[in-house]
Structure formats: structure tokens, C-alpha cells
Amino acid sequence: MNTQVSTRLWALDDALPLLHASVALGAGGSATDPEGREGMTRLLLRLMRRTAGGRTAQVSDELLDGLGSSLSGEVGRSVAALHGTVIARNISPFLAFLADALARPAFDAEELGRLRAEALAELDELLDDDGALVRRAFEQRFYRGHSGSRPGSGTRTSLGAITIEDMRRHHERLLRRGSLTFAFAGSGAEADLDRFASDLDTSLPGQGEGWSRPAFPELSPAKGRVLHFVDKPERTQTQIMIGCLAAHPRDDDHAALHVAHTIFGGTFGARLSQEVRAKRGWSYGAYSALPIDRFRQPMTLWTFPKAEDAAPCIRLVLDLFEALVDRGVSQREVTLAKKYLKNSHVFSIDTPAKRVSLALDAEMLGLPRNHHEEFLERMLAVDKPAVDAAVRRRLSAENLLITVVGTHKDIGSGLEQAIPRLTTSEVVAFDQVI
Amino acid sequence: MKAERLVSLSDPEAPFGRISLVEQIPFGKKLALDRYRLENGLQILTLIDRSAPVVAYHTWFRVGSRHEKPGKTGLAHLLEHLMFVEFEGLSAGTFDAKMEELGADNNASTWLDFTQYQEAFPKAHLATVVKLEATRMAKLVLEHDLVESEKEVVMNERRYRVDDDVEGRLEEALWASAFQHHTYHHPTIGWMPDIQAFSAADCADFYRTYYAPNNASVVIVGDFDPAKALGLISRTYGHIPPSEIPLEDVEPEPAQTAARRSELELPTTTEKFALGFKGPALGDSDHVVCGILAEIVAGSRSSRLFRTLISERGIAAEVRTSVGPHRDPSLLEFFVSMRQGQRADAGLDLVLAEIERLKAQPVSRAEIERAVARSELGLLGSLETADGKAGTIGFYECLSGQPGDAFSRLAAMRRVEPSDVLRVARRYLRLEASTLVVGRPKVELPHDSSEAAS
Numbered sequence: 001m002n003t004q005v006s007t008r009l010w011a012l013d014d015a016l017p018l019l020h021a022s023v024a025l026g027a028g029g030s031a032t033d034p035e036g037r038e039g040m041t042r043l044l045l046r047l048m049r050r051t052a053g054g055r056t057a058q059v060s061d062e063l064l065d066g067l068g069s070s071l072s073g074e075v076g077r078s079v080a081a082l083h084g085t086v087i088a089r090n091i092s093p094f095l096a097f098l099a100d101a102l103a104r105p106a107f108d109a110e111e112l113g114r115l116r117a118e119a120l121a122e123l124d125e126l127l128d129d130d131g132a133l134v135r136r137a138f139e140q141r142f143y144r145g146h147s148g149s150r151p152g153s154g155t156r157t158s159l160g161a162i163t164i165e166d167m168r169r170h171h172e173r174l175l176r177r178g179s180l181t182f183a184f185a186g187s188g189a190e191a192d193l194d195r196f197a198s199d200l201d202t203s204l205p206g207q208g209e210g211w212s213r214p215a216f217p218e219l220s221p222a223k224g225r226v227l228h229f230v231d232k233p234e235r236t237q238t239q240i241m242i243g244c245l246a247a248h249p250r251d252d253d254h255a256a257l258h259v260a261h262t263i264f265g266g267t268f269g270a271r272l273s274q275e276v277r278a279k280r281g282w283s284y285g286a287y288s289a290l291p292i293d294r295f296r297q298p299m300t301l302w303t304f305p306k307a308e309d310a311a312p313c314i315r316l317v318l319d320l321f322e323a324l325v326d327r328g329v330s331q332r333e334v335t336l337a338k339k340y341l342k343n344s345h346v347f348s349i350d351t352p353a354k355r356v357s358l359a360l361d362a363e364m365l366g367l368p369r370n371h372h373e374e375f376l377e378r379m380l381a382v383d384k385p386a387v388d389a390a391v392r393r394r395l396s397a398e399n400l401l402i403t404v405v406g407t408h409k410d411i412g413s414g415l416e417q418a419i420p421r422l423t424t425s426e427v428v429a430f431d432q433v434i
Numbered sequence: 435m436k437a438e439r440l441v442s443l444s445d446p447e448a449p450f451g452r453i454s455l456v457e458q459i460p461f462g463k464k465l466a467l468d469r470y471r472l473e474n475g476l477q478i479l480t481l482i483d484r485s486a487p488v489v490a491y492h493t494w495f496r497v498g499s500r501h502e503k504p505g506k507t508g509l510a511h512l513l514e515h516l517m518f519v520e521f522e523g524l525s526a527g528t529f530d531a532k533m534e535e536l537g538a539d540n541n542a543s544t545w546l547d548f549t550q551y552q553e554a555f556p557k558a559h560l561a562t563v564v565k566l567e568a569t570r571m572a573k574l575v576l577e578h579d580l581v582e583s584e585k586e587v588v589m590n591e592r593r594y595r596v597d598d599d600v601e602g603r604l605e606e607a608l609w610a611s612a613f614q615h616h617t618y619h620h621p622t623i624g625w626m627p628d629i630q631a632f633s634a635a636d637c638a639d640f641y642r643t644y645y646a647p648n649n650a651s652v653v654i655v656g657d658f659d660p661a662k663a664l665g666l667i668s669r670t671y672g673h674i675p676p677s678e679i680p681l682e683d684v685e686p687e688p689a690q691t692a693a694r695r696s697e698l699e700l701p702t703t704t705e706k707f708a709l710g711f712k713g714p715a716l717g718d719s720d721h722v723v724c725g726i727l728a729e730i731v732a733g734s735r736s737s738r739l740f741r742t743l744i745s746e747r748g749i750a751a752e753v754r755t756s757v758g759p760h761r762d763p764s765l766l767e768f769f770v771s772m773r774q775g776q777r778a779d780a781g782l783d784l785v786l787a788e789i790e791r792l793k794a795q796p797v798s799r800a801e802i803e804r805a806v807a808r809s810e811l812g813l814l815g816s817l818e819t820a821d822g823k824a825g826t827i828g829f830y831e832c833l834s835g836q837p838g839d840a841f842s843r844l845a846a847m848r849r850v851e852p853s854d855v856l857r858v859a860r861r862y863l864r865l866e867a868s869t870l871v872v873g874r875p876k877v878e879l880p881h882d883s884s885e886a887a888s
Contacts, residue, residue: 235701336535
């Protein structure tokens with residue numbers, strides 16, 4: 001349990017008359033939404049914005065627009081936050097609104113009804129976006145049986161089940177004294193911002209009662225090579241996402257694994273993009289990702305070839321990944337990747353908003369506040385044997401989830417034949433993903 | 435004194451190496467741009483910004499898909515792709531590899547009126563980037579196999595952005611129908627058969643014609659020494675001869691006198707429509723007013739159509755408006771995506787009713803003030819990085835020749851009166867000058883999902 005005062009992070013600078021303010025809720029994100037109530041944190045953040053201080057949604061929207069400001073919620077798996085930006089001359093009224101949104105929302109059932117209908121409509125819109133569809137389908141299947149599978153945007157069923165009383169209880173759970181982390185960047189007076197944070201913090205319930213950061217069990221992903229086909233009619237192109245369990249930021253070899261990801265698919269010049277796009281023209285893009293969270297995350301590979309090229313493209317990507325795991329990387333690749341990581345780091349910190357965002361990210365993941373600077377140093381210190389060892393230890397070319405959005409009758413059997421050592425093949429209708 | 439210094443910066447060995455200071459241009463209240471000109475016609479805009487140890491270097495060519503001929507659509511965009519591949523002295527892939535080694539964030543884009551290339555990089559690497567960009571302007575190599583491979587990439591991009599994308603298909607159909615004479619008719623990415631048919635010779639012709647210093651502006655923003663930068667540019671670009679840019683052969687779009695309507699069957703679960711009215715060019719003073727009108731109508735959650743279609747009636751999932759920021763008269767566009775089971779016609783009726791209201795009653799001053807505040811927020815947000823500033827400068831330099839226009843437009847927005855919005859609504863939102871494309875679902879859903887949504 002945690003009872004300390006709220007945390008403040010600063011990167012103040014008057015270069016532009018703009019203030020960014022973020023308030024992160026340490027007690028949870030989508031993975032802590034109760035089972036059957038997926039999407040609740042997202043709905044709550046939206047309800048808070050719309051009904052701040054008992055205002056109607058229309059009054060709130062007009063006020064925010066009139067101030068030259070924006071305010072929106074972001075829900076990750078283990079953390080949620082409100083992020084706002086305001087023209088500097090209107091900082092005071094904006095912060096007053098933000099305090100109302102956080103501490104004094106109205107739990108208006110009619111507004112919740114409108115919100116729910118909008119959220120359901122957004123799910124339908126997602127069906128038009130194959131890139132979003134493949135990501136959602138991959139995540140649901142990859143995290144199956146783990147709270148990480150709970151989608152931040154909810155499901156048709158879960159959104160329908162959420163009541164205004166659920167909202168009220170969820171607010172009480174997430175908004176506890178000492179549980180918030182405030183991050184300010186840009187133009188503003190530190191004393192004023194500090195006072196805002198203190199006043200807001202003391203207005204929240206929970207003195208002496210404490211609160212908890214969420215804890216998560218380890219994932220147990222499916223074994224073998226699983227083809228998870230999302231069947232959608234009339235696709236001339238496929239969306240492919242392949243992944244295996246990989247990274248945790250507290251691993252001692254996480255920096256080495258990040259260098260491996262950079263070499264494999266982290267840049268345009270990386271192996272994936274060169275082999276899939278530059279040499280063969282098979283896809284407009286081919287990249288890997290190595291996200292971090294409070295629990296272990298997958299390394300994912302993403303590309304989108306035309307339907308006819310999907311089978312050879314998947315085969316190529318699997319061969320490339322297997323070569324990475326079996327044979328590692330070259331010294332030259334390590335040297336170039338480290339140069340890229342060192343030189344490009346400045347673009348993670350070239351604005352006050354980016355600097356404070358990195359610190360906030362570290363804080364919410366329970367990492368040292370200077371984690372990202374230290375992480376760069378650690379990456380620059382790794383050598384080829386360390387990268388090869390991290391790849392062998394953390395990645396598996398045998399336990400892979402391969403999610404494909406495409407038209408199954410056209411390419412399904414071809415894909416099954418193209419994947420060596422395929423252990424499971426599943427097909428799901430595209431509209432069942434939501 | 436400044437003139438003497440500029441002479442010393444010029445490369446006496448380069449036939450076009452002489453640099454001249456043309457003007458100083460205010461950029462907001464605190465900053466100022468310097469415009470220089472190289473003797474071969476290259477425009478150079480510099481802005482010092484020492485807020486981070488980085489530099490943004492953008493090259494804007496005044497060529498886009500508007501310059502393409504029937505049967506050769508998509509050529510400007512394909513060439514943009516090829517401009518990352520191979521150059522004299524730089525084998526295939528080397529350009530990008532060098533950029534990555536520098537830690538540069540580099541990209542490019544092509545649209546109707548321009549093609550632009552951009553890098554942001556740590557400040558120590560300015561000299562390398564200037565040399566690479568000068569090489570790119572004059573020494574492109576177009577080898578058959580690489581052109582064929584890049585055509586495949588572009589065709590895949592087209593599938594991604596248009597053929598398998600519901601909104602992409604609606605948008606393409608809207609512009610193709612609204613513009614029947616002007617080259618805005620065809621999409622920047624090109625028609626698929628045209629992309630398939632391009633040869634290396636087509637690309638080479640286009641490159642030789644339009645990629646010349648007298649058809650380009652270089653924008654440099656960040657923490658750099660302008661004297662050193664100008665000296666570098668004189669030495670590296672001063673040998674590139676200007677080109678005879680062909681007379682532009684674009685046919686103006688005749689006034690539209692009858693409404694156009696078409697329908698598409700699309701692989702989607704919800705009905706959608708795109709409605710376009712012939713609008714003003716970016717340089718027209720009405721463009722700013724139309725921008726305010728678009729904000730008031732559907733620019734944010736507090737806008738009129740958002741409230742009507744989404745919050746109150748609950749029949750749409752998404753609504754937005756835009757005014758094309760283009761050199762020639764463009765489209766004032768409405769896009770609406772309906773909710774499950776809702777007909778596009780119901781949304782259209784409400785949009786048309788709102789349009790009639792805009793033509794009959796002045797908007798309130800409060801609505802204008804909110805629209806201006808949102809625009810100011812958007813502008814400030816775009817200026818946070820050196821790259822953002824360079825993009826803003828380059829866009830207006832290329833489109834209007836006024837690189838500080840973002841601020842003059844904001845000042846003009848502040849002068850907009852309700853009567854101005856009334857006037858542009860009556861002038862442009864005429865049904866006889868409108869084009870409508872409705873997208874209907876073709877998908878048979880395995881279960882009745884409209885039930886769950888209701």
C-alpha cells in the first residue's frame with residue numbers, strides 16, 4: 001500500500017506560450033478493469049472530462065475550446081492518464097477545469113448512455129481499419145487468460161454492462177490521495193502548478209487509507225506456432241502481426257534485446273524493412289516493436305503485403321526471425337545500431353513535453369526517473385555477444401503467434417502450408433474481434 | 435557589410451555559387467526568418483532556434499501530382515520514393531543508411547501541389563546532410579530493377595491507403611467526381627494501371643524537368659551557424675544548373691452548375707458519405723473564413739454537427755470538415771460515418787439543414803472565438819520542434835511564397851466577423867456546386883451486430 005503525497009514532474013520552459021499538463025492515475029489501466037467491465041477506465045476518463053464540476057458535456061466542450069485547450073484520456077494496460085494542453089494565457093481556468101474533472105465529475109447516467117453509444121460506434125469503426133484490427137486481434141489472443149487481454153476500448157458486451165454506479169466506484173478506487181502523478185511541461189509558474197497539484201491531492205478521499213499499484217501475474221502464452229486468422233471479405237491486402245513473449249524493463253539484458261530489435265526491425269535500414277520492402281517490394285512497411293509495461297510484453301513484427309504475397313512474405317519473415325534467434329547479429333550491425341540509438345536519442349528529449357513524458361513513463365512503470373538516460377547508456381555499452389545472448393534467452397522462433405487479417409477463402413490454406421512447424425490454426429470472423 | 439560577408443561565403447569555383455540576402459520575414463512576434471537566394475535560383479530560408487541541439491533541413495519542390503498528365507498519374511509520388519534509393523556515388527540503400535547513422539529522422543511527402551523531403555538530426559551533422567541533399571537534387575540513379583521494386587512498394591501503399599481502406603476509396607471517388615478538368619481529379623498516389631506502367635525513363639524525365647534548384651526552397655531551422663550553413667550550400671548546390679521549368683499546363687475547373695451524386699458499395703458495416711463543395715484556393719482571403727466555418731461546423735466536440743449528429747441524435751460515429759489547403763480552388767469537404775443501421779440519407783439531411791442555417795443566420799462571435807482559439811492551439815503545437823517549424827515554413831513558402839503565412843492567417847482569423855462566415859457560406863455552400871459520394875455496406879455480417887449497438 002502506498003500513502004505518499006502525489007508525485008510532481010517538471011520541464012518548464014517559456015520558449016512557446018503553451019503548457020502541457022498530464023495527470024496519471026497510478027492505481028490502474030485497462031488491465032485492472034474488472035472482468036466483464038472491460039473499457040470502464042476509458043469511459044470513466046471521458047465521463048470526467050465531459051461532466052467536470054457538474055457541467056454538461058456541451059458546456060465543458062465549449063469551455064475547453066474557448067480556452068484554446070485540449071483534454072483527453074489515455075488508457076494503457078497498467079496506467080491511465082488525462083493529458084491536456086493549453087495556451088499559456090489561460091492556464092488558470094484550464095487547471096480549475098482539470099481539477100473539477102478529476103475530483104468533481106458528475107455521475108450522470110444520461111451522459112454515460114451517450115458515451116456508451118459513442119464507444120460502441122467506435123468499435124464498429126474499428127472494423128474498417130485493418131491495421132487496428134490486426135493489433136486488437138493479436139493482443140486478445142496473445143494475452144488470453146491474462147488481464148492484459150482486456151481491451152482498453154471494451155467489448156460490445158462489457159460496454160453494455162457498465163452502470164453509473166460502476167463508474168462512481170471506479171472513480172473512488174482510482175482517485176485516491178497520493179495516487180496521482182502530475183507532469184507539467186512548457187510555459188507555467190512552478191509555484192502555481194505545485195499549488196494546483198497539492199490542492200487537488202488534498203481534495204481527494206483516502207487519507208491514511210493508501211492505495212495500491214496494480215500487480216500482474218506473468219504471462220503464459222500459447223506454445224508452438226499458432227496461425228490466428230481474422231477472416232474479412234474482399235481483402236486485396238493482408239495485415240500480419242507476429243510475436244513472441246520478450247521484454248521486461250527490469251531484465252538485465254533488456255538493453256541488449258532492444259539493440260537486437262533495432263537491428264531486426266527498428267528502422268528503415270533494418271533487416272525486416274530491407275528484405276521485405278527494399279529488396280522485394282512486398283509491403284509498404286515492415287517493422288518490429290518491443291514495448292514495455294509493468295509485466296512482460298511481446299516483441300512484435302508487423303507488415304502488410306498484398307494477398308498473393310502473404311504466404312511467401314510470412315515465410316520470409318519467419319526465416320528472418322529464425323535466423324536472428326539461431327545466428328544472432330553481426331558486429332557491424334551492432335555498431336551501426338548503437339550509433340543510431342545514440343544520435344537519435346536527442347529526438348526523445350528535444351521538447352519539454354517529450355522530456356517530461358519520458359520521466360512520467362518511467363515513474364508509472366515503477367522504474368527510476370532517469371531510466372531512459374540510463375537505458376541509453378546501457379544500450380551503448382552492450383556488445384555482440386550480449387545481444388546474441390539476449391536474443392537466445394528472450395526470443396523464441398518456435399512459440400509464435402501469427403495473426404493475419406485477410407480473406408480466408410483466398411489465402412487461408414496457402415498460409416497454413418507456408419508456415420513450417422505450424423501447430424495450431426484458428427479462424428475468427430472479423431466482427432467477432434470487437 | 436552583410437553583402438561583403440555573403441560574397442565571402444559564396445564559392446567562387448561554383449558557377450552558381452553566389453548567395454544574396456533577399457529579405458527578412460517576421461515569424462510570429464519573437465522570431466524572424468532570413469531568405470537567401472543562390473544564383474541558380476535556389477531559395478534558402480533560415481530560422482535560428484536554439485531550444486534543442488538539433489537542426490531540421492527541409493527541401494520543398496514546387497511540383498506535385500497537379501503537374502502529371504493523363505496516363506502518368508502517380509509519377510511525382512513514385513519519384514519521391516525513388517529519391518531514397520540510389521545516387522551517383524551512393525549505392526542503393528546507402529542514403530538511408532547514412533541518415534540512420536547520423537540519428538536523423540527523415541521522411542518525405544507528395545501532395546497535389548508539392549513534394550517535400552525532410553530531415554531532423556543532431557546539430558553536428560549539418561554538413562553531411564547538406565551534401566546528401568545536394569546529391570539527391572542532382573545525381574539520382576534510376577535503375578530498371580530498383581524502379582520495378584519500388585513500383586511494387588507504391589502499389590502496396592495504394593492498397594493500404596485506398597483499395598482496402600473505406601475512407602480512402604470514398605475520398606478518391608469524391609475528388610475524381612468533383613474535378614473533371616483540373617488535375618486535382620486524379621489521386622496523388624496515382625491510378626493503379628498508371629503505376630504499373632511507369633518506366634525508369636518516365637521517372638528520369640520527370641526528375642530532370644522538375645528537380646532543379648530554381649524549383650526548390652531549402653528551409654533550415656534549429657541550432658546552427660547560418661554563415662557556415664550558407665557557405666556549405668554555396669559549395670554543394672552552387673554547381674547545379676537551373677532548369678527550364680515548363681509552363682504549367684493545368685486547366686482550371688469550370689464552374690460546377692449541377693449537383694453530382696454517386697454511390698459505392700464498400701466492404702464496411704456502416705454507411706458513410708463525403709460531400710464536397712467547390713471552395714477557395716489557399717491564397718484567397720476567403721480560405722481563412724472557410725477554415726473558421728469548418729471549425730464551427732465540425733472542428734471539435736463543441737461544433738454544430740458533432741452535437742447534432744453524434745451527441746444529440748446519436749446517428750453518426752464520426753463527422754469532420756476540412757477546406758483543402760491547395761494552390762488552386764479546392765474542396766470544402768464534409769465527411770460523415772453513420773452508426774450501425776443508420777442511413778446516410780438521415781445524416782445528409784441534417785448536414786444540409788445545418789448548411790441552410792449557416793446561409794440564413796450569422797454564427798455567433800463566441801463560435802468564431804472558439805474556432806480561432808483552437809486554430810492558435812494547433813499552430814503553437816506545430817511549432818514545438820524544429821521539424822514542425824520547418825514544415826510550417828516550407829508549406830507556406832511552397833504554396834503561397836509567404837513562409838510566415840501561418841501567423842498572418844492567424845491574424846486574419848482574429849478579424850473574421852459573423853458577416854464574413856455568412857458570406858462564404860452563401861458563396862460556396864451551393865448545392866449545385868456540390869459533389870456527394872455515398873458508401874453503402876456490402877458486407878454480410880455473420881451476426882446482427884446492429885442489435886448490440888442499439
